[in-house]
Amino acid sequence: MIPIKIHTQPDDSTCGPTSLHAVYRYFKDSIPLGEVIKEVPSLDEGGTLEALLACHALNRGYRARIYTYNLHIFDPTWFSLSNDEIIDKLEQQLEVKKGSKFIRATQAYIEFLRLGGELRCTDLTKGLLKEYFDQGIPLLTGLSATYLYQSAREFGDAEGNSVYDDVRGYPMGHFVVLCGFAEDQKHIVVADPYQENPFFKNNYYEVKASHLLNSIMLGMATYDANLLAIQPADTQPIED
Numbered sequence: 001m002i003p004i005k006i007h008t009q010p011d012d013s014t015c016g017p018t019s020l021h022a023v024y025r026y027f028k029d030s031i032p033l034g035e036v037i038k039e040v041p042s043l044d045e046g047g048t049l050e051a052l053l054a055c056h057a058l059n060r061g062y063r064a065r066i067y068t069y070n071l072h073i074f075d076p077t078w079f080s081l082s083n084d085e086i087i088d089k090l091e092q093q094l095e096v097k098k099g100s101k102f103i104r105a106t107q108a109y110i111e112f113l114r115l116g117g118e119l120r121c122t123d124l125t126k127g128l129l130k131e132y133f134d135q136g137i138p139l140l141t142g143l144s145a146t147y148l149y150q151s152a153r154e155f156g157d158a159e160g161n162s163v164y165d166d167v168r169g170y171p172m173g174h175f176v177v178l179c180g181f182a183e184d185q186k187h188i189v190v191a192d193p194y195q196e197n198p199f200f201k202n203n204y205y206e207v208k209a210s211h212l213l214n215s216i217m218l219g220m221a222t223y224d225a226n227l228l229a230i231q232p233a234d235t236q237p238i239e240d
Helices: 015-026 033-039 050-059 083-094 100-114 126-133 145-149 209-222
Strands: 062-068 118-120 139-144 154-156 162-164 173-181 187-191 204-208 226-232
Touching: 015 033, 015 050, 015 139, 015 173, 050 062, 050 100, 050 139, 050 226, 083 100, 100 118, 126 139, 126 173, 126 209, 139 145, 139 209, 145 173, 145 209, 173 209, 187 209, 204 209, 209 226
Parallel strands: 062 118
Antiparallel strands: 062 226, 139 173, 139 226, 154 162, 173 187, 187 204
16 A cells, blocks of 8 residues: 555645645645645635646646546546647637636646646546556555445635535545555555544545446545646656
């Protein structure tokens, strides 16, 4: 198992920077959590996007690769194109599709690609995860917290807190770090910045691999459905 040490997120909207900070700590990057939270852009409705986390890593000199399953943003036919060609497609798409989160996500991916980020759409399997775990590389993932925790959907109250409500609520996204396989090879070890999560009420737990993979794919409902692998620039990249 990859020895990830993760802080508890300071509030309901900082799971992304807190997860990114845990990966930085693993690579012995001493940047404080508060600085990561301050530097990673947040969305108007709270939270952030995996592409924005990846841009932060790229700007700090890391190599960053995103495996995305977000069909809101990407057409499957685009993944054989170069970064510049995908940027062109994204810009064309902005001319015909609207929505504040769609626009912000598109802009984030354009920045990610311009910074030299790598984009992939490989089948999401245990084998893909194993390639990274075997090399000691943790994976930061954006997924459906609603499905992962099997909890009620949520909505934001007047104070900006998330409230569980099975009728008024909506699916919620979340960021966690995947640390490797458990001893039985059927479960994944998760480092979760949300300590009070309804799954185990702990920052670390094991979850059945099939359930985790489904949680990642269902993250498409909240513009998540991504895996982010960051590596120091002087390390050997994982082969496609």
